[in-house]
Amino acid sequence: MLRFVVSRLAQAVPVMFLIATATFFMVRLAPGDPFADEKRIPEEILANLRATYGLDQPLAVQYGRYMRNLLRGDLGPSYKYTGRSVNEIISQSFPVSLELGLEALVLALLLGLPAGLVAALRRNSAWDYLPMATAMAGICLPAFVLGPLLALVFGIWLGWFHPMGWNVASDRVLPALTLGLYYAAYIARLTRAGMIEILSQDFVRTARAKGLPEHVVVLKHALTGGIQPVLSFLGPAIAGLLTGSFIVETVFFVPGLGRFFVNAAFNRDYTLVMGTVLFYAALIIVLNLAVDVVQAWLNPRAREAMG
Amino acid sequence: MLLDVDNLRTYFHSRHGTVRAVDGVSFSLGAGETLGVVGESGCGKSVMCMSLLGLIPQPPGRIESGRARFGGVDLLACSASELRAVRGCRISMVFQDPMTSLNPYLRVSTQVVEPLLYHKGLSQPAALEQAIAALDAVGIPDAARRIHAYPYEFSGGMRQRVMIAMALVTRPEILIADEPTTALDVTVQAQILERVRTMQRELGTAMILVTHDLGVVAGVCDRILVMYAGRIVESGTVRAVFGTPAHPYTAALQKSIPALHRKGDPLYTIGGQPPDLRREIAGCAFAERCEFAVECCQRPVELRPLTAEHWTACTRRLAGDITLPGAGTTSR
Numbered sequence: 066m067l068r069f070v071v072s073r074l075a076q077a078v079p080v081m082f083l084i085a086t087a088t089f090f091m092v093r094l095a096p097g098d099p100f101a102d103e104k105r106i107p108e109e110i111l112a113n114l115r116a117t118y119g120l121d122q123p124l125a126v127q128y129g130r131y132m133r134n135l136l137r138g139d140l141g142p143s144y145k146y147t148g149r150s151v152n153e154i155i156s157q158s159f160p161v162s163l164e165l166g167l168e169a170l171v172l173a174l175l176l177g178l179p180a181g182l183v184a185a186l187r188r189n190s191a192w193d194y195l196p197m198a199t200a201m202a203g204i205c206l207p208a209f210v211l212g213p214l215l216a217l218v219f220g221i222w223l224g225w226f227h228p229m230g231w232n233v234a235s236d237r238v239l240p241a242l243t244l245g246l247y248y249a250a251y252i253a254r255l256t257r258a259g260m261i262e263i264l265s266q267d268f269v270r271t272a273r274a275k276g277l278p279e280h281v282v283v284l285k286h287a288l289t290g291g292i293q294p295v296l297s298f299l300g301p302a303i304a305g306l307l308t309g310s311f312i313v314e315t316v317f318f319v320p321g322l323g324r325f326f327v328n329a330a331f332n333r334d335y336t337l338v339m340g341t342v343l344f345y346a347a348l349i350i351v352l353n354l355a356v357d358v359v360q361a362w363l364n365p366r367a368r369e370a371m372g
Numbered sequence: 373m374l375l376d377v378d379n380l381r382t383y384f385h386s387r388h389g390t391v392r393a394v395d396g397v398s399f400s401l402g403a404g405e406t407l408g409v410v411g412e413s414g415c416g417k418s419v420m421c422m423s424l425l426g427l428i429p430q431p432p433g434r435i436e437s438g439r440a441r442f443g444g445v446d447l448l449a450c451s452a453s454e455l456r457a458v459r460g461c462r463i464s465m466v467f468q469d470p471m472t473s474l475n476p477y478l479r480v481s482t483q484v485v486e487p488l489l490y491h492k493g494l495s496q497p498a499a500l501e502q503a504i505a506a507l508d509a510v511g512i513p514d515a516a517r518r519i520h521a522y523p524y525e526f527s528g529g530m531r532q533r534v535m536i537a538m539a540l541v542t543r544p545e546i547l548i549a550d551e552p553t554t555a556l557d558v559t560v561q562a563q564i565l566e567r568v569r570t571m572q573r574e575l576g577t578a579m580i581l582v583t584h585d586l587g588v589v590a591g592v593c594d595r596i597l598v599m600y601a602g603r604i605v606e607s608g609t610v611r612a613v614f615g616t617p618a619h620p621y622t623a624a625l626q627k628s629i630p631a632l633h634r635k636g637d638p639l640y641t642i643g644g645q646p647p648d649l650r651r652e653i654a655g656c657a658f659a660e661r662c663e664f665a666v667e668c669c670q671r672p673v674e675l676r677p678l679t680a681e682h683w684t685a686c687t688r689r690l691a692g693d694i695t696l697p698g699a700g701t702t703s704r
């Protein structure tokens with residue numbers, strides 16, 4: 066198992082290198098530069114600013130310097146948030162995104178797993194059709210529609226929550242709901258399909274033939290196999306929840322990494338864009354690895370194969 | 373009688389019509405008795421067995437009629453919890469395919485102790501001890517260690533032994549074995565059947581043995597049911613049925629056993645196809661493939677006694693119109 070983890074991490078090194086290189090050149094291909102839109106800055110001060118950050122150097126030199134710093138784990142200074150390093154910004158804002166993502170994930174699992182399970186057990190009944198139709202709607206509705214809608218209904222009309230902000234505990238509800246509903250819907254559908262598939266397997270019939278109570282048949286014999294699709298989806302889901310929250314964060318004014326990322330892209334804050342992309346990439350790699358390990362742990366055969 | 377099945381009908385309803393998989397089957401099983409069930413693939417043997425334990429997927433399946441009296445309860449009409457108390461405790465079942473019948477996610481130990489935990493109320497250690505003994509009895513070497521392995525670590529033959537051990541661990545009154553050895557190679561087949569026989573004798577368990585192998589039936593069974601298109605066409609003691617077959621289908625089945633052929637003779641096969649079970653068949657289902665069929669075979673037929681221990685559904689044989697060649701008792 067340890068060998069498997071180490072080899073997967075080793076494979077990640079060239080991947081990270083490629084991502085760093087590609088984003089480095091891509092952000093620079095975009096028109097404009099970090100200081101272009103500042104109004105009325107005298108030419109000499111602009112030149113001075115560029116020189117300070119090394120932007121007057123040839124691209125190859127800039128690239129070499131960036132990669133050297135990157136090897137030391139230094140993502141450089143932000144061009145826009147003067148005096149703050151990218152490392153600092155990430156370490157301050159990511160915990161907020163993490164909290165939001167985890168709350169959304171818990172919500173998605175709490176809603177999605179039972180809904181899918183019940184739908185599979187009560188197939189072709191109202192217990193099946195109603196949650197599944199809702200799930201389909203949940204998958205189709207984008208966050209930038211759902212978010213404002215929830216803010217309007219529960220924030221402004223009903224006044225149950227603040228329509229935006231991130232100050233008191235109840236401020237977590239609407240953003241987490243907006244972010245989590247899509248995943249809840251997806252998890253419900255995956256759970257249903259997985260359980261239906263497993264419940265028709267011969268070994269479930271064997272469990273029934275043994276005279277086990279139905280809840281034991283479902284929860285002990287069928288569930289492990291039935292939620293495999295959900296487990297495989299959990300890696301991408303967590304990555305998506307942690308990295309895909311920028312719309313939700315922007316809609317609800319949540320001070321998370323996603324909002325910094327969006328702003329950085331608008332401002333051509335090269336180092337902050339790159340730093341965020343690299344951070345997200347590393348996160349996705351680690352999460353996928355974690356899911357593979359968990360899945361192997363649940364599946365005896367794969368566990369053996371990993372050694 | 374230990375088990376009395378009367379007029380069992382199991383149909384599958386689909387958009388393409390109703391499949392009459394089991395269509396009016398009646399038989400009984402005495403304590404400790406071994407009943408063989410033979411018939412071509414698709415004639416409803418598995419569906420019949422699974423109907424008795426309520427294991428038919430519903431929908432599309434439905435038990436249309438019938439009674440199965442077992443110790444004061446009707447298995448086809450009793451409550452879910454009454455049925456659960458019988459399943460895996462007083463009546464156990466071993467399925468056709470050992471490769472898919474064990475749960476791949478759970479250790480063998482977890483699966484084999486379950487009947488003891490749920491039916492006998494044993495503690496985990498006591499159940500484990502009995503489970504190891506059961507694996508040992510079906511010939512799994514090093515059972516005390518192997519029981520903690522996962523199913524994928526076992527070969528097909530070993531998995532079927534596990535299934536048999538799991539079925540017999542509660543000392544059931546009836547074991548339903550649905551082609552327990554069809555998926556295995558010949559030498560393993562013989563070993564496993566021998567084990568089952570030994571254990572059956574020790575425990576006094578009655579057995580319904582579904583098989584394609586008439587040789588096995590002759591060697592192992594007391595009585596036999598010959599099924600065709602969801603119905604029983606002939607039944608009786610093995611000696612009577614094999615010695616003097618009383619249905620043209622049984623005679624044809626017997627003729628198609630390779631072992632009974634002289635070398636060089638062409639292998640006999642029954643001409644034509646089994647009927648489509650979606651079609652309602654009023655008369656004898658075998659008539660269209662039968663060399664003796666005449667007009668009266670289109671009229672409704674039912675299983676009737678020829679002697680006390682030999683029944684047939686062939687109208688012409690019952691009337692004494694035809695005599696069928698007996699192949700002599702096949703034994704190995």
Ligand SMILES: Nc1ncnc2c1ncn2[C@@H]1O[C@H](COP(=O)(O)OP(=O)(O)OP(=O)(O)O)[C@@H](O)[C@H]1O
Pocket residue numbers: 384391393411412413414415416417418419420429432433468649
């Ligand atoms: N779930 C199902 N849905 C629809 N039809 C079914 C279903 N299960 C079985 N059948 C039909 O019931 C009939 C009897 O099937 P069954 O499995 O009992 O045959 P069998 O005698 O056991 O054959 P084999 O020797 O190949 O095991 C078949 O025609 C089959 O198509």
Ligand SMILES: [Mg+2]
Pocket residue numbers: 417418419468550551
């Ligand atoms: Mg079968």
